[in-house]
Amino acid sequence: MSSYFEHSDRSFYVEPTARCNYKCSMCWDRRKNQKIKDLSINDFKKILDKTQADFVKLWGRGEPFLNRDIYDIIRVCKDRKTKVFITTNFSLIDLDEDIVRDIDMLCVSLHAATSDTYKKVTHRNDFNEIIEKIRKYRAKNKNYVAIKMVVSSINEKEISKFIQLGSDLEVDDILLTGIDFKSDASSATIKKLLMKTREGLLFSRYSNRYKKCQQYKWPYVLCDGRVFTCCKSPERGFMGNVFSDTFHLDKQKIMESSKRKFKECEECTLC
8 A cells, every 4th residue: 555655765756847826825935937947858857867766756846737748757757667656736637648547646735625715725716626636536546646735724624624525535645734733623633533534544743843854765856957855945955966967866965964953944844
């Protein structure tokens, strides 16, 4: 059974694009009026050649399916027997594309259990359409599917509804991130709610207390080729550019970077 936290010794985040069609309230990437280049299929092949990745998470600062080459990128992964995990808002995915059924693992960034709250978080009106697409995808594809909620003051009262929604959609995991459960949504309450759902659903609790960073397990490759050990504060772990002739992936350096504690780590809810 696959898990959201599954990884290998050659796992990598690869960013297909830094563009996004949503404006989520909690998103930390607020660049405006910048010319952003998507990852080309040829550059993606170079990344696979240089990293020898056998497990790729197609995720980054943008929505992967805005990249017009995304389906070919998935095909390249499957041709090379590279496992594919995509995190997406699910608004642009074409369920009629044959290669979609070969996505090994998929996580939908949903962030709400009702259309009203979804609109407040994402500033979009397509909640019902997204839910219907998830149902259709699930009916055709039995590979791993998760839904994710970054919990904030906007949506925290819908946690129980979100868990029930995940159960109704028959997803494999339900991810709740970015909260300390300080109010009535206590850890024990959430665990009790999950126990009422299908067996096997994941309860993911992140606190703001720095323990041990796990990000080193997934070096982060931006669409321009820069490689970092952290997707939240890239400047803390720059490894070079994968498109450079002199690029060498130093696993020891990645491990050492993961052991260092920075100010940003204390507030991080990502790793």
